[in-house]
Amino acid sequence: PTGISHDNFGNLYVCDSGNHCIRKIGSNLHVSTIAGEPKLGYQDSAPNQLALFRSPHGITIDSLTDCIYVADEYNHCIRKITSNGQVITFAGKNLQGFADGNCQNAQFTYPRSITIEETSGCLLVCDRGNHRIRRISTDGTVTTIAGKTNAGFADGNFNEAKFHFPSGIVTDAYTGNIFV
Secondary structure (H helix, E strand, O other): OOEEEEOOOOOEEEEEHHHOEEEEEOOOOOEEEEEEOOOOOOEOOEOOEOOEOOOEEEEEEEOOOOEEEEEEHHHOEEEEEOOOOOEEEEEEOOOOOOEOEEOOOOEOOOEEEEEEOOOOOOEEEEEHHHOEEEEEOOOOEEEEEEEOOOOOOEOOOOOOOEOOOOOOOEEOOOOOOEEO
């Protein structure tokens, strides 16, 4: 397991990356699979068809909508599990690359970690292979907020800072600071 998040009811949600699925550990400590199955692939859910993941790594929950967002690292995209259990590709494609823009046209390379900014509802993603931090706004626009394509180490403004395979991200709900 690589990523973990929780809801407001004491349930834990885990990226079981080696088994390519998302698991729930209920407040009663019962473990169940909520999306995916133990085989790698890329497939959104459909009637009579299970979703497939390829090494999901990061997970976060939008407490306002009860939707779960997953950084599906080796499928190079962000997946959304709706409150009724449907899995859709939310941002990116099953194709590595780099592109800002709307969710359907954006591209990621090994997105590793994801969190939600509670104050804005925007998602923040460690785009590991592109050495960047990306924001997905509530209107579905993906933008780079820090980092450059070439790996390195540099502090500075968003257009000067450099990362080398950023792998974890959290926010401070009180100050709005982002920690990578």
